[in-house]
Amino acid sequence: MVQETTRERILKAARQLGYVANGAARALSSRVTHTIGAVIPRFGNSSFSGMAQALEQALAQAGFTVLIAAPDYRQSNETEILRRILERGVDAVALLGAVHAPTTYALLASHRVPYVLMWAQAIEGVPCVGFDERMAGALVVEHLAALGHRRLGFIGGRTSENERARLRYQGVVEAIARHGMTLCDGVVIETDYGFREGHDAMAQILGAGANVTAVVCGNDYLATGALAACDEAGVDVPQQVSIASFNDNDFAAYLKPPLTTVRLPIREIGTSAATYLVERLSGANPELHTQLPIELIVRRSTGPVPSSPIARADGQRS
Amino acid sequence: MVQETTRERILKAARQLGYVANGAARALSSRVTHTIGAVIPRFGNSSFSGMAQALEQALAQAGFTVLIAAPDYRQSNETEILRRILERGVDAVALLGAVHAPTTYALLASHRVPYVLMWAQAIEGVPCVGFDERMAGALVVEHLAALGHRRLGFIGGRTSENERARLRYQGVVEAIARHGMTLCDGVVIETDYGFREGHDAMAQILGAGANVTAVVCGNDYLATGALAACDEAGVDVPQQVSIASFNDNDFAAYLKPPLTTVRLPIREIGTSAATYLVERLSGANPELHTQLPIELIVRRSTGPVPSSPIARADGQRS
């Protein structure tokens, strides 16, 4: 409600004087911060980093800044962390996963702040965005079944601490049962997601001469480490054992690739969460694509069951 | 200045009522936000993610939250991004790299906000934390020289856009000259940091039958891709060609490893920057460890010059 020329003049002057608006005052008065809080376990060297990046990117385009906290499962008092973020002043919050303390939900509710759970399965009345982890597990197994594999091993995340690892594992187990396959005793290893962990787990499987024709890895960190262990042990993939994995990231694709990969829409989670929150804050009551599509990618499929498996049927178990 | 029991009582009541302090008002009044702004190119799937994570972790421990912006070199108006972060209210700022627009420095100065440049070489009067990129380059080359290599290739980041890639490349080039080695014509490839990019570059080198015994990769994304290309082409590493790299991340360590790796203190940059800012904000005038130590790591060194190089001296150039 001011002349365009005047407007220009003022803005220019402000810029020259190095004027920077005081967001605290603005927030205090307008009750809007244009900031979104994000709480994720970590964003360095993990599957979450791509998601967080996508979230930030989409939010930035809509004019929002991201206040990020990555407790890395340490002093796991998530509620305290959330409180600090809320104190700091955010218009909305994005959390990771569906499993949160009641106090966290209570804080969210009492504060009346819009929020979204990322990488979470659908929950009644809670805005979630994720994908079907169990179906992801099933897709991998079904492909292996189609190739003729019967006896599988599994290296995955810790199911007791990690809902995603748990669901993924469940999907694998269920599919194995459906197809009359065997998840071999002692060849199911739970560990932290990491290169070294995948390496050590696979080395253990190889060292024990487990009687499996394929090993399913819970994510591509593990798969990458597993491939390295095979290489070290002189075990040919996939001639002697197949490795299947879930492609949270991209790096596994440029190595000696796993036989089967399910590409998981990790980045899409971030983008989708951002879109939801932005619309939500603009007054709309948007829907949320709780189940993002997932996709089976078969790279360099080199045939069915290994011709010379790493151990015979009488092989020891670890 | 209140009785402990009363204090407890009040705090408990506040918690029960779901009271969350209003940071905007607090900030407006106290002029302190306990928030640090960070501007880095990206934090998803890149060398920066570990650094950003370390920064966040160290800051969180000191009671600070991180406001992060990752423009990903897009609408590269860094000054605008910085302005938005300053508007939002931060006690200090951490930027990446030493190359910034004058307007950025002007904004920093006029706003009188403490700041630190991460992953930056020492600049007069500017708080920087980083390491000697050129020495990193030199270390790799010197190791290759000691092994008897004479003719090298290089796959690196874009030197025109990336000061770090530029310095690293300079270090390599200078060391090559010092040791009377040759950086072979047409086997110097600049590309984006990425798996695919490394793969494609190495494939190009192999396809051209370049006359080199070792290829230096600018980071481990490139190296990982390069190793995949060698594998695909049936070229044995390091029997036919050596791959050397800089270990920004960790994943290269659990693959068929490069001959030589310089571990770069990326995470330490984040930690160090955080420590500096926290001390600085507590009123101290701390020193900054501008040059973090770097370390040569030789993994599975399998001997000197390849016995059957990928091309003879009369090999074509790309």
Next chain:
DNA sequence: TTGTATGCGTTATCAA
């Protein structure tokens, strides 16, 4: 120890 007033820099409202 406790209460009370003032100011922080904006936005929003209302009157001119």
Next chain:
DNA sequence: TTGATAACGCATACAA
């Protein structure tokens, strides 16, 4: 259009 003024919620200083 423009100016003046009252919140916004907390911290600080000062008085009781």
